[in-house]
Amino acid sequence: MTTPHHTPLHNPPLRLGILGCANIAKQFARDVSDSPLVAIQAVASRDLTKAQAFAQSFDIARAHGSYEALLTDAALDAIYIPLPNSMHAEWAIRAMQAGKHVLCEKPLALNLTEVTRMFEVARQQGVMLLEAYPYWFQPQTRDLLGCLSHDKIGEVRSVQASFGFTVGNTDTNIRMKPDLGGGALLDAGSYPLSLIRLVMGCAPERVMAHANWAATGVDISLMATLFYADGRRAQMSCAMDTANHRRAIIVGSRGTVETEYLNHTSDSHTHPWGYLPSQLRVRQGIANSIPFEDVHSASGSGFRFAAEAFAQVVREGDMAAIERAATASHDIAATLDAIQTSAKTGEVVHLSR
DSSP: OOOOOOOOOSSOOEEEEEEOOSHHHHHHHHHHTTOSSEEEEEEEOSSHHHHHHHHHHTTOSEEESSHHHHHTOTTOSEEEEOSOGGGHHHHHHHHHHTTOEEEEESSSSSSHHHHHHHHHHHHHHTOOEEEEOGGGGSHHHHHHHHHTSHHHHOSEEEEEEEEEEEOOOTTTOGGGOGGGTOSHIIIIIHHHHHHHHHHHSSOOSEEEEEEEEOTTSSEEEEEEEEEOTTSOEEEEEEESEEEEEEEEEEEESSEEEEEOOOSSBOSSSOOTTOOBOOOEEEEESSOTTSOOEEOOOOOOOHHHHHHHHHHHHHHHTOHHHHHHHHHHHHHHHHHHHHHHHHHHHOSOEEOOO
8 A cells, every 4th residue: 555645636535434433533533634535424323422422523524323324324435443353344344235445443353254254245345445554554664665675675584573552441441351352462463463464575374472361361462473484584572561662673684674663653752642753764784883874754644644545545446455455464364363372372373374
């Protein structure tokens, strides 16, 4: 996927509905509200009063008191799904069966079986389904991929990627509930795994994982090693009981890249919503005496970049871009499944294909 330029459309903007009123939906609506490429025209909640308050806050034309009502809203082209992980597959499938394109929050679903079914429905219905990792659509990610060219760092040999934070309100937080798709791996680990997939270009052959478990039964922290058929290695870590950290180190035969790969970025440390500059730097050479060079990228909300990239591929009917993203989502889901199994069994697990 590519980051669109913020230029006026000759065609009307993508007419988007938001399925749910959680905090992430509020952040998405705030960041996308003034986009020339996307028009948020409706929002739904199972509580009409909540949907009406949400719509009023973000100047959205229509509020629906049920999810079903949003899916039958004939004035919408697409649906954005920020629901709990356990609800992604059901409502994405229902939206696509209603003829709507779907932009769905990560992780796309709870397992590979659900992900496979979701893309089957998308193809059957002739609509587009895209997993929304906001950082994927950042200009910095485009520049990161540029740093991986052979003439800069040679052949990529290994990746280490991590993401962690401290989860609040542990008694009520959905991240602590197994039945809602909670746990560090699905909530946080999907990010470093998606970065590893982006860099490596394929799924690993097998994985080995170790986790610490919370009293509720979810993994509170996890580390995994990924083994590739060509001998490359990757390591990922995720946690919900640590200080916030987000970092990736990509090591090539002739150079190194380091990045934070943040979802949302700013040019300064004084952004009104707390967005920060995101580091990307590259060392071209094998000696530790060679300094790293900072790479400066355009900044902004990953929610807006993702929504506008989605609008662009829908408008252009760019199925090739969607299929590339679908292949990555399939590989990420297969890897998540294998890591979960390994963490529970303590054994090396080969990926299902």
